[in-house]
Amino acid sequence: MDEQTPAFTIVGAGLGGALMANYLGRAGHRVDVYDGRPDPRAQGFVGGRSINLALSTRGLTSLADVGLADRVLEDAIPMRGRMMHSARGELSFQPYSKDPNDAINSVSRGGLNITLLNAAEEYRNVRLFFDQKLMDVNLDAPAVRLQDQQSGEERVEQARVVIGADGAGSIVRKVMAERPLFSNSVEFLEHGYKELTIPPTEAGEFAMEPSALHIWPRGGFMMIALPNKDRSFTCTCFWPFKGENSFERVPDRASVQAFFEKEFRDTIPLMPTLLEDFEQNPTSPLGTVRCYPWRHEDKVVLLGDASHAIVPFYGQGMNAAFEDCRALDARIAESTDDLEVAFARYEEDRKINADTIADLALANFIEMRDHTGSPAFLRRKRFEKTLHRLLPGWYKPLYNMVSFSNIPYAEAREIARRQAMQIRFVGRLIQIALVLIIVLVIGMTL
Amino acid sequence: MDEQTPAFTIVGAGLGGALMANYLGRAGHRVDVYDGRPDPRAQGFVGGRSINLALSTRGLTSLADVGLADRVLEDAIPMRGRMMHSARGELSFQPYSKDPNDAINSVSRGGLNITLLNAAEEYRNVRLFFDQKLMDVNLDAPAVRLQDQQSGEERVEQARVVIGADGAGSIVRKVMAERPLFSNSVEFLEHGYKELTIPPTEAGEFAMEPSALHIWPRGGFMMIALPNKDRSFTCTCFWPFKGENSFERVPDRASVQAFFEKEFRDTIPLMPTLLEDFEQNPTSPLGTVRCYPWRHEDKVVLLGDASHAIVPFYGQGMNAAFEDCRALDARIAESTDDLEVAFARYEEDRKINADTIADLALANFIEMRDHTGSPAFLRRKRFEKTLHRLLPGWYKPLYNMVSFSNIPYAEAREIARRQAMQIRFVGRLIQIALVLIIVLVIGMTL
Numbered sequence A, B: 001m002d003e004q005t006p007a008f009t010i011v012g013a014g015l016g017g018a019l020m021a022n023y024l025g026r027a028g029h030r031v032d033v034y035d036g037r038p039d040p041r042a043q044g045f046v047g048g049r050s051i052n053l054a055l056s057t058r059g060l061t062s063l064a065d066v067g068l069a070d071r072v073l074e075d076a077i078p079m080r081g082r083m084m085h086s087a088r089g090e091l092s093f094q095p096y097s098k099d100p101n102d103a104i105n106s107v108s109r110g111g112l113n114i115t116l117l118n119a120a121e122e123y124r125n126v127r128l129f130f131d132q133k134l135m136d137v138n139l140d141a142p143a144v145r146l147q148d149q150q151s152g153e154e155r156v157e158q159a160r161v162v163i164g165a166d167g168a169g170s171i172v173r174k175v176m177a178e179r180p181l182f183s184n185s186v187e188f189l190e191h192g193y194k195e196l197t198i199p200p201t202e203a204g205e206f207a208m209e210p211s212a213l214h215i216w217p218r219g220g221f222m223m224i225a226l227p228n229k230d231r232s233f234t235c236t237c238f239w240p241f242k243g244e245n246s247f248e249r250v251p252d253r254a255s256v257q258a259f260f261e262k263e264f265r266d267t268i269p270l271m272p273t274l275l276e277d278f279e280q281n282p283t284s285p286l287g288t289v290r291c292y293p294w295r296h297e298d299k300v301v302l303l304g305d306a307s308h309a310i311v312p313f314y315g316q317g318m319n320a321a322f323e324d325c326r327a328l329d330a331r332i333a334e335s336t337d338d339l340e341v342a343f344a345r346y347e348e349d350r351k352i353n354a355d356t357i358a359d360l361a362l363a364n365f366i367e368m369r370d371h372t373g374s375p376a377f378l379r380r381k382r383f384e385k386t387l388h389r390l391l392p393g394w395y396k397p398l399y400n401m402v403s404f405s406n407i408p409y410a411e412a413r414e415i416a417r418r419q420a421m422q423i424r425f426v427g428r429l430i431q432i433a434l435v436l437i438i439v440l441v442i443g444m445t446l
Helices: A015-026 A057-065 A069-074 A109-121 A171-176 A253-263 A265-270 A274-280 A317-334 A339-371 A375-390 A398-403 A409-445 B015-026 B057-065 B069-074 B109-121 B171-176 B253-263 B265-270 B274-280 B317-334 B339-371 B375-390 B398-403 B409-445
Strands: A008-011 A031-034 A052-055 A077-079 A081-085 A091-095 A104-108 A126-129 A132-138 A143-148 A154-158 A162-164 A183-198 A213-217 A222-227 A233-240 A284-292 A300-302 B008-011 B031-034 B052-055 B077-079 B081-085 B091-095 B104-108 B126-129 B132-138 B143-148 B154-158 B162-164 B183-198 B213-217 B222-227 B233-240 B284-292 B300-302
Touching (some): A008 A015, A015 A057, A052 A109, A052 A222, A052 A317, A057 A069, A057 A317, A069 A109, A077 A222, A091 A375, A109 A126, A132 A171, A171 A300, A183 A274, A183 B284, A222 A339, A253 A265, A253 A274, A284 B183, A339 A398, A339 A409, A398 A409, A409 B409, B015 B031, B015 B109, B015 B317, B052 B109, B052 B317, B057 B069, B057 B317, B069 B109, B109 B126, B132 B171, B162 B171, B213 B339, B253 B265, B284 B339, B300 B339, B317 B339, B339 B398, B339 B409, B398 B409
Parallel strands (some): A008 A031, A008 A162, A031 A126, A081 A213, A162 A300, B008 B031, B008 B162, B081 B213
Antiparallel strands (some): A077 A104, A081 A091, A183 B183, A222 A233, B077 B104, B081 B091, B222 B233
16 A cells, blocks of 8 residues: 555545545545535536535534534524414414524535535545446445546556445445345435426515425325525425325326326426426435444445435435545544544444434334324424423423434434423323312312 | 256245245245255255254244144154253242243254155155355346356356345355345444254253253353253353454353353353353354345345344244244245246335334343343333233233234234233223322321
């Protein structure tokens, strides 16, 4: 291994890979980053999943570490709550938090990625290579085999450490999965998603309230919309592929029109290109990836979607990946001389939290599509907010801990469980007390 | 497709494939079965996992369908309960059921497989081919590419329907997993297993009680033993690969000897070849396979471990596979003209039950290794048995529903949950009644 071999070879220049390059660049390591796609700064952004994403406290904390939080927030639109749209077009707004400063931030995936790449390239010890598609990984060398997408030629690059930040379809993970005892799980929902657009009005304004995440909850399926900086909204339909109220049931323009008139009537005047967009935009799957281990010795380590892709319903996929970068950087800084220890601690720290947010994201889909519209849900949210206001030291709603704190996901879920148990216990005490009072009152009147 | 093409091409002549060949043979279909291993009847049994297995009601029901239950039971040893061995060698016996006729049956995997193959070959419409290793499947044709293990030559066989009964490492499933939206999960435990032997005594007798499943529960790890027809026992160590009380910690004969003296002292005089066996026998992983869908159109369908391998702790892997065969045969008989409907119904029927028994088997590992030795566990089991005796129409322990009934696994779990809720509810009523009585007594004495 010669002097030219970088300390870290990152595969994937998406959000996680690009942020990791910033962390390692800042720490002074020699870093090479390879991505199979063209440079988004030269060619326009290609691929990736949704157009905008919700950036919240965890992600912002990591961006602040590398000095980018303010720059990113300049281009973000804060969303302070959920705006529910009923089938008849009635609106109701639920703030995310008792604190009006708590907001999740709608950011452009492409814009954020470019910001991260530009910042990474400012470190002289970081190099970015595009059009370099990963074909294979030698875990033991370690080394990566890359194919130049211009010439078609393949070559092998030796590495000291390979960081697999190559997304949900990770090649690095697939190679690791060939080894004994590697647990690997890819599970798809029966729902897919399709993106649509609400452009700015003719007057150049937002067509709906911009500081909210809009939801059309319909029970079993839903649509959501997030604001963009250009005053448009990106809508996403989350519907089943098959069966009732599914993509399969709207095969042509007439059926799309009829379905929107029935279920999303208030959006029709806002979507002049609905039928064209619906026809042209792809319907994509939604999956959860889980695997273990996340590393091979001190040589290969996974982060972000490569090790734990999740469904988008808690708005935490990117935030969790950015937490991975923060944790991995910290563990490397603690144990630069023994990366096996660093990676083992990173894995131990992150695996349980990744599993937790995967579960929470799946559960939140059911909450968003089935319950956000119901009176019982609204009452429960009000009760949670009242408790939070009355007993801020004791009670924190789970949503707030996930979105507006850096409490590890698994710990947040434990706290939420404990709170729920305590509330049930108090409820039972109140029941018993009421029975006692009734008995006493009856006893006294007799 | 010519006249010679069989109606069903089964890949895998293990327990599930061989039983399916019996079902389809009995129904009069032309069936070809391919297996990559040599014919176990000529060469002795090769491969597969454990040496003996627990056959219970579900498996027996299927064997009875094809007229083999009595023949198989002749070679089986009924086990009527668990015999727990403490570290000090104390024994305690828990019957599985209030009904002494309820027993799970220890059968030889190799012997049962041979019985099934012999019976399948008695159908003139069933053909068995060994040393034919599956290399690839064309799902759309459908067709299978096979490699002759004698000549090394490969050929393609056209098929009408391919039944993937090729076990946990199923090639058919792997090919299906390349298609979009195919969910595929393989998860390993941190525990592995190693088999050992307790031979018959010098007098030719069983060295321990033969009509029990023996357990050495140690919390975090355990050993079990099942009796064989030749009066030996096959023991299986279920220990972590790494960490405390693990395979890693006993790298040589001295450490094995010391560990057995500490934890399994009562077995040492019964295992004359312990140290040799421990050294020579492999340490194998334990995994859970889940996937969805289980079929491709009306062309390919999976059964048994190929679609839902589970850990062995409920003794239900083979029994669940045999239930698959029964269900698949019934759905095919109902809809011979539309196999897509038959396979869809089979999948809908079986997927939820396979998921349920996978979960129950994982949970039972924790119960067996951590709780079977504890007084609280013994009390709970006694309470369950008392309830079952007093209210047999209402209360059925989950273990009994799983092992001694054909109630679908998912339904059994639901019944168990409902029973537990009702017991808690009655408990709470009793609490409140007690409080009331105390208050009334206090009120009357004042």
